[in-house]
Amino acid sequence: MLKVAIIGCGKIADAHAEQIGRLPGCRIVGVCDREPLMARQLYERFPVEACFSDVRELLENGRPDVVHITSSPESHYGLAVICLEAGCHVYIEKPFTLCELDARRLIELAASRGLQLTAGHDDQFSHVARRMRHLVQQGYLGGTPVHMESFYCYEMSQSTYATALLSDPSHWVRSLPGKLLHNIISHGIARIAEFLTTDNPSVIVHGHISPRLRSIGEEDIIDELRVIISECDQTTAYFTFSSQMRPALHQFRIYGPSNGLILDQDQETLIRLPGKKAKSYLETFVTPLSLAKQYSANVATNVRTFLKRDFQMKSGMKCLIERFYASIAENGDPPISYREIVLTARIMDAIFAQLTALKVDSVKTGDPDASPESPRANLCIAGD
């Protein structure tokens, strides 16, 4: 029986407790939050054996095999170090750490102690994401991806979290290097990182505060972000984060030399885009018909999954946790490669560094549209 603990009893901890509860062969021996009332409310609502407000007490009394760190991002690194040093495997919610260097250090520490780590990129393990990965692994794209597009939008008006952030000048999210973006975009960046083939892509960033946020006096939170990521002469990718565009997409498009795929996270649909076109006018009839057929098949798949009782809101998290625990039991590869975790952190570092430079420049020049003086995160010269 695997003994599990959760540190940080906020919103996302509910999802962890719920998904862990669905898995056989594990039990939650303790939950911990520096605010005792928060630890207690989680303890009272889920089958949890004890609650604590001190991490070391949790580790000493509960003696967990695995710890899920679901606290705020700035605490991830320090808590993970304590847990790894106590001999626990660690699942860290996104963003994994505040910077690439911390991510590397944790991975080194885990490796030196024979422990496993994973990051909370659970969207990567939803039913539809797994279907996409399977197709890519089977060679559907026809080779290395040529181009990817990842949309990760956020409807601020629908979120009490965003309301709290915007109304509170001292909200903890504002202290993160990438502020709101830091807490949200890793899902969308990780999708790209998974399919990059080199470790040092070039990153070009444009970010701004939307007119809507400016109209309510917001001057700190960038809520519109466009990123171009490219590997020299190989794969390129666009990443879009927007709080204003509608529909608020959570979509990933990947195109290879032969075919492409479109994954829609919200609809849980996966659409194949065959590279070969029908002849002449037939394209206007055959292709839409084929798309209609594919959408119908997606509906059928979703209904089947629903009837099999495996279509919960966070079923991707359940799968990720299941695979993580399996990797611990079998001492196998972690469900998310460390390379992907580090690369995601590296791209995010580059994005936030450029946004900071952009802000410094706009303050210097007084022009909110100023371009950064500082060089791109990695300048890739053709032929390198």
Added chain:
Amino acid sequence: MTTASTLTPISKPFIAEPSDLILVTGAGGFIGAAVVEALLDLGFTNLRCFVRATASASKLRRRLSQHSRGVNVEIMQGNLLSPADCARASAGVSVVYHLAAGRGEKSYPDAFLNSVVTTRNLLEALVSTGFLRRFVNVSSFSVYSNRGSRDTTLDESCPMESHPELRGEAYTFAKVNQDKLVLEYANTYGVPYVLVRPGHVYGPGNLPMSGRVGIDTFGRFLHFGGPNPIPLTYLNNCADAIVLAGLHPLADNEVFNVVDDDIPTSRQFLRQYKHSVRPFKSIYVPHAIAYLFCWCWELFSDWSDRELPPVFNRRRWHAFWKKTRYSNLRLKTRLGWTQRVSTAEGLRRYFDACRAENLNA
């Protein structure tokens, strides 16, 4: 119709002098701002209005500008999650009206954090001041459970929901725990408290229709309320009740439900809404069918391992859609509360505001 406040400057022996410092948390909110105005109307001259957001502070400042002569209204911006802010807010206060709470939260931890942890921080700060004469905790009808007999009257003697986590509403879970916390501080530290539990507070500024009438989750409005009375209380009537609860000498350690007289049934309310605001189609769901719907949803939620979260369940049906009568007897007899704005006038103002918003949409 009565429009004059029943809280005319009074010779009644209130527990606080007009110059005593009174703290109102959530003062920028829908009810909070009305409470502040009611206190000013009553002649209290030393108020501290605690607000979280910058926008709320500016809005409140504008709203109170007409009351500014001869009164000291301090608008303090902060976060009750910060013990330091709570200490600042609590310094020297005699009476506290605690209206700040997490509303509209769907997440249990978020609702709990913004209602319970904040209340704990505030109470901790108040306990150490030694000045406190009364802590008015503004709660809600949603904390009650009225499961049991078929036709019930909901009053202050009804028990609180024993398992609020099973109601499927984060707000109820947070509010039950908030009330329990206040009682705990009363027992442990002797904090003098009053629990005020309003029904559905309505008026311009809070336009969404009460869920007790029905829901439009599935594309067509499902009318669940039918012949049930809807426990409405107009904003100013509710604010008067809250203010009285904080000042009346006989209110200590009591619970008061706040609901207006002559409240309409759900059917009457919906008919008037359609007539006065906009026509739309609705489907009446009889009580037995509504109960069955909630039960089936609950069963499916359990069977499917929460593929559908249990937002509809039998506990919620009992609390929201079971035929229940409401009493404001204690409020009237103990505190001498009377309804300042008649229900007919309150509904007229509310429907006017809804119509205006509908036209602007």
